[in-house]
Each structure stands twice: as C-alpha cells, then as structure tokens.
Amino acid sequence: MTSTPGFSTRAIHAGQSADPETGAVIPPIHLTSTHKQDAIGQLRRGFEYGRAGNPTRSALEEQLAAIEGATHALSFSSGLAAEDALLRGILRPGDHVIIGNDVYGGTYRLLASIFADWGVEHSVVDQGNLREVQSAVRPESRVLWCETPSNPLMKITDIAELAEIGHAAGLTVVVDNTFATPALQLPLALGADVVVHSTTKYLGGHSDVIGGAVVTSDDALFEKVRFLQFAAGAVSSPFDAYLTSRGIKTLDVRMERHSANAQKIAEFLDGRPGVERVYYPGLEDHPGHALAAQQMSRFGGMLSVAFAGGERQARRFTESLRVFTLAESLGGVESLVNYPSEMTHASVAGTALAVPENVVRLSVGIEEVDDLLGDVESALGRSAKKR
Numbered sequence: 001m002t003s004t005p006g007f008s009t010r011a012i013h014a015g016q017s018a019d020p021e022t023g024a025v026i027p028p029i030h031l032t033s034t035h036k037q038d039a040i041g042q043l044r045r046g047f048e049y050g051r052a053g054n055p056t057r058s059a060l061e062e063q064l065a066a067i068e069g070a071t072h073a074l075s076f077s078s079g080l081a082a083e084d085a086l087l088r089g090i091l092r093p094g095d096h097v098i099i100g101n102d103v104y105g106g107t108y109r110l111l112a113s114i115f116a117d118w119g120v121e122h123s124v125v126d127q128g129n130l131r132e133v134q135s136a137v138r139p140e141s142r143v144l145w146c147e148t149p150s151n152p153l154m155k156i157t158d159i160a161e162l163a164e165i166g167h168a169a170g171l172t173v174v175v176d177n178t179f180a181t182p183a184l185q186l187p188l189a190l191g192a193d194v195v196v197h198s199t200t201k202y203l204g205g206h207s208d209v210i211g212g213a214v215v216t217s218d219d220a221l222f223e224k225v226r227f228l229q230f231a232a233g234a235v236s237s238p239f240d241a242y243l244t245s246r247g248i249k250t251l252d253v254r255m256e257r258h259s260a261n262a263q264k265i266a267e268f269l270d271g272r273p274g275v276e277r278v279y280y281p282g283l284e285d286h287p288g289h290a291l292a293a294q295q296m297s298r299f300g301g302m303l304s305v306a307f308a309g310g311e312r313q314a315r316r317f318t319e320s321l322r323v324f325t326l327a328e329s330l331g332g333v334e335s336l337v338n339y340p341s342e343m344t345h346a347s348v349a350g351t352a353l354a355v356p357e358n359v360v361r362l363s364v365g366i367e368e369v370d371d372l373l374g375d376v377e378s379a380l381g382r383s384a385k386k387r
C-alpha cells in the first residue's frame with residue numbers, strides 16, 4: 001500500500017522528521033562545527049567535522065533529492081560553487097563542454113575563464129536547434145549543459161531529445177533547473193543525468209540566502225562531487241541550509257501563484273503599443289509553447305519584454321516601475337526587474353550570449369496581481385512619453 005507521496009508532501013516532509021530528543025516538530029538548526037565521538041572513530045549518524053557533514057545540511061539534501069526524484073543531492077554555498085564542483089567531478093584538461101547560447105552568464109564565465117585556463121574547451125550552440133547540438137559534439141566532448149526555460153529569452157529545449165543526443169555520444173547531460181524548479185519540471189525523469197540549482201532563487205524563494213545544489217541518481221558521479229565538496233569546501237552553512245529548507249516547503253504554492261501572475265502580466269503586455277515582443281512560454285504564440293505545455297506543469301514566473309522604442313524605452317520602463325524592485329536575481333516572493341544587458345548579462349557583452357539592449361526581464365512575484373498590473377501599466381505609459 002505504499003505509493004510515492006506527492007510533490008508537496010515530499011517537499012514538506014523529506015528530511016524533516018521531528019527531533020527525537022525534544023519532539024520539536026521542526027528539526028533544530030545544528031550550529032556546530034564538530035561532533036562528539038563516543039570512542040575514537042565511533043560517530044553518531046556518521047557526523048564528525050562540519051565540512052564533511054552537518055545534520056541541517058543533510059536534511060536539506062534529503063529534501064532536494066526527494067523533490068527532484070533523485071537518490072542523491074549535495075547542498076553548496078552558491079549555485080556557481082555547485083556548478084564548479086560538478087564540472088570538476090566530470091572534466092579533465094582536454095575535455096569539451098557544449099552549452100546553450102543563452103546559458104546563465106556566470107556559467108559561461110566559469111567555462112570561458114576558469115575552465116578554459118585548465119584546458120577545457122566549450123562550444124556555444126542554439127539548443128532549440130538539435131541539429132546544431134548534434135554537430136557540436138566532438139570526440140573529447142563530455143558534458144551537454146542545458147537551461148530551459150533559458151535566461152532571459154525563455155527559449156524551451158526538449159530535455160528528452162537533448163538527453164537522447166547526449167547519451168548517444170556518451171555525454172553527461174546536465175540541466176540547470178533554477179528557472180522552472182522541480183515543482184514545474186523534472187529533468188531527471190525526462191532523461192537528464194544531473195540537475196543543478198541556484199537555490200538562491202525559487203527554492204529559497206525569499207531573496208535572503210545564497211545557495212546551490214547538485215542532484216543526481218548516478219552513484220559514481222555523486223561520490224566524486226561529494227569528495228570535491230569535502231576536499232574543496234564549498235558547503236552551505238547550517239543556517240543557510242535551514243532557510244533553503246524552509247523555502248522549499250512552500251515551493252509548489254509559490255510556483256502556482258508566480259505562474260498565474262506572470263501569465264496575466266504577459267497577456268497584458270502582449271500586443272500593447274510600444275511592446276515589440278513578450279517572451280513568455282505561456283503565450284500561445286511563443287515558439288516553445290507546445291513543448292513547454294508538455295514538459296512543464298506550469299509556465300513559471302519569469303518573462304522578458306522587448307520594447308519597440310529600443311534601449312531608451314527599455315531603460316525608462318525599468319526605472320519607472322514602483323512595485324517591481326530594480327535588482328539582480330529572481331525567484332523571490334517580491335517582484336524584481338532587471339536590465340540584462342547592463343546587469344545580469346553584463347559579463348557576456350560582446351559575446352554570442354549578449355542580450356539586446358531593448359530587453360527587460362521581469363521576475364514576477366506573488367503580490368496581488370492587480371498591483372503588479374497597475375505598476376506595469378503606468379511604467380509602460382511613462383516609458384512611451386517623449387521628453
């Protein structure tokens with residue numbers, strides 16, 4: 001009579017059993033750097049020194065694995081620390097990585113600066129074009145790295161097909177699931193080998209913690225990355241692990257509201273005077289709409305807008321918003337606006353990943369949608385005014 005519990009049940013209960021000593025429903029935050037040994041080498045639940053393991057971090061890792069449908073997860077001090085450890089676990093000098101042309105700027109920077117110096121090469125492809133992906137494969141390719149929806153133009157990639165191409169060539173297929181989250185999309189079930197997260201975003205969900213994760217059911221890869229985490233030390237702190245854990249418990253309800261609000265804003269902006277294009281997979285004319293409808297359970301809280309009035313209008317719109325806060329990052333309960341070409345994507349200016357200057361990215365929060373719509377409407381009005 002046992003069936004796998006549903007998503008929210010796992011998000012709320014995995015790794016979160018009541019404290020056996022006190023009955024506290026919420027497990028305590030284990031603020032300790034080390035653990036008492038009952039005799040030399042006799043550890044309780046395997047804990048010894050905090051870099052190697054901490055009960056609060058372990059609880060979060062259990063929760064992360066449970067929500068992605070995996071057997072293993074590791075919690076890192078940031079999304080990029082997670083990516084770095086994962087890539088080091090797989091790659092050796094001379095190897096090659098294939099990434100999308102709108103991969104997260106920090107991922108590109110990691111490969112283009114740090115891993116390039118280590119003798120690892122990369123190719124940038126349009127992952128919507130599977131023939132282009134296929135033809136980028138070299139004998140020394142090891143990793144196929146994907147983000148869907150992509151940032152900031154919300155391109156949708158078919159994870160199952162990508163995984164097939166990658167596996168035929170013997171590659172490890174990695175999906176950065178930060179934008180969709182496992183509440184909306186399960187890359188491992190679609191064939192990917194590893195999921196990475198910036199838990200800083202939707203999983204934490206409240207813009208109050210930096211963190212990252214590697215999630216996989218591949219035992220050998222997990223052991224390698226776990227060793228790297230232990231040996232290089234990019235672990236999350238117990239308090240950060242607690243905040244992330246707390247965020248994950250409400251992930252599903254938040255994603256429902258993020259998606260509903262984003263859909264309404266996308267529909268409102270679509271076709272308005274001054275708006276050249278709205279990039280949101282929930283719009284029927286989005287080129288990835290049908291695929292997103294099949295691969296994701298909702299369309300998410302991220303959208304981008306290209307303005308007909310170019311850079312000038314994009315800047316005026318961005319700076320006119322009042323409920324949306326002008327800031328980098330995404331995925332918090334509060335709405336944020338970002339001007340990619342000078343903010344999140346400044347590090348890829350002049351590369352194949354550069355974002356057009358008339359594009360603004362919105363991270364739609366879970367405020368009352370009428371307040372968000374009113375804000376967008378008046379900023380649009382102000383952005384169109386001639387000065």
Ligand SMILES: *Cc1c(COP(=O)(O)O)cnc(C)c1O
Binds near residue numbers: 200
């Ligand atoms: C923010 C982000 C990262 C990097 O995560 P940090 O927590 O900032 O290190 C990686 N991928 C995506 C898609 C992101 O949005």
